[in-house]
Amino acid sequence: RFDPQTNRLSVFLEGGAGVADESIHLSNPDNISLDTKRNLLVIQEDIVGRSHGRMPAHAQDRTINEIYVLDLSKDNPTLDDLQRLVVAPRGAETTGSVWTPDFSTLFFNVQHPSPANESPYKKPCTVALTGFGK
Numbered sequence: 001r002f003d004p005q006t007n008r009l010s011v012f013l014e015g016g017a018g019v020a021d022e023s024i025h026l027s028n029p030d031n032i033s034l035d036t037k038r039n040l041l042v043i044q045e046d047i048v049g050r051s052h053g054r055m056p057a058h059a060q061d062r063t064i065n066e067i068y069v070l071d072l073s074k075d076n077p078t079l080d081d082l083q084r085l086v087v088a089p090r091g092a093e094t095t096g097s098v099w100t101p102d103f104s105t106l107f108f109n110v111q112h113p114s115p116a117n118e119s120p121y122k123k124p125c126t127v128a129l130t131g132f133g134k
Contacts, residue, residue, distance in 0.1 A: 013070065013077050031095055034072075037103040038132075041070040042085070044094045044108065065093050067108065086129070089113045089121035105130045 001012050031044040044067050067086035074081055088094050091114030098107050106129045115122050 013079065030093065031097055033097040033099060033106075035099055035103050035106075035132075039072045041072050042097050042106065043068045043070065043082070044097055067094055067097070086127075089117050091117065092121075092124075104132050106132070 002009050029043050029045050033042045034040070035042065045065065065088035066084055067088075068082040069085050070077055070082055086094060086108070088110055091112060092110045093112060094108050094110055096107075096109045099105070100107075107126060108129070109124070109126050111124045113122050113124065
């Protein structure tokens with residue numbers, strides 16, 4: 001967080017390389033977007049082929065990207081406060097999340113999924129995730 005009065009920057013959510021517990025390691029956050037209506041931060045993470053123990057064993061070989069939501073009203077959030085919103089198909093990366101003006105729909109792109117995936121999970125697309133409450 002940046003405090004304009006003191007001109008200081010502090011860590012809001014720690015989870016990058018070098019944390020002691022790899023199970024809370026965010027590998028490579030690719031994009032963030034903000035839902036100002038509900039005060040939520042959306043984090044698109046490319047986990048580069050490793051989930052660092054966060055994915056169930058049966059899904060370890062099928063996912064490399066997740067989208068999380070964080071409630072920004074928490075004073076001192078930890079990675080345990082992240083809520084998984086999306087798990088991308090194997091080989092895919094999610095990018096470019098953007099909200100509609102009323103924050104009822106989140107759009108994001110799914111790019112370069114593995115051609116070995118079953119249809120329709122082997123084609124790139126833009127997803128409209130709907131149903132967010134008012």
